[in-house]
Amino acid sequence: MIKSVSYKRHRFPPQIIAHAVWLYFRFPLSLRLVEEMLLERGIVVSYETVRRWALKFGLDYARRLRRKTPSRHDIWYLDEVLVTIAGQKYWLWRAVDQDGYVLDEIVQSRRDTKAAKRLLKRLLKKQGCLPRRMITDKLGSYAAARRQTIPSVDHRSHKGLNNRAENSHLPLRRREQMMQSFRSPGGLQRFTSVFSAVRNLFVPPRSRRSALATHLHRLNAMVGWKSAAGVVA
Incomplete structure (x- = not known):
């Protein structure tokens, strides 16, 4: 409790x-x-x-804050966006569902299969069930990570199908401009965790x-x- x-x-x-x-x-x-x-x-x-x-x-x-109840009928949209912090490149990996609800996000310094696999494992732990489908852009790391973690899930890889995930980055981009960038990866992770939870609610x-x-x-x-x-x- x-x-x-x-x-x-x-x-x-x-x-x-x-x-x-x-x-x-x-x-x-x-x-x-x-x-x-x-x-x-x-x-x-x-x-x-x-x-x-x-x-x-x-x-x-x-x-x-109360989270949306996961469902086996959910569709996971996954995408990653580049964030520069103190001259260093980091990637914010994010997953949203068919309603645009942010399921999880994680800041990582890598953009590879290991990073994509880490996001999928976090999603599985947090959601507690597999989705009906997973949709990503054409980054090969997603397909490799899916084969290693959730091989039974249907995966569709097409940039045009992934607009929902790409659009989910826009509110944070506007905040990034207002805040004149983030100061540390940990600071970005803390901020976006609260920011997305509040946005999900309202x-x-x-x-x-x-x-x-x-x-x-x-x-x-x-x-x-x-x-x-x-x-x-």
């Missing part, structure tokens, strides 16, 4: 801390902009404090929805976020 979030030795109320962390991970805002938005509400807090809150509570909140599935249904989805997401942060009234 996951323990409740502890706010001991923090002079600001949990509601303010949770709101600041939500602003930072939910919207394309810099730490200084979050500081300014809090000030508009009469909350005087430095951007460095917001940064510390994001580091301390972000992953804690994300672990408490962004409606890829299906036709009425304005009312979208509104209700976001209200329910806000309830889920406050519950994860332990600030439900």
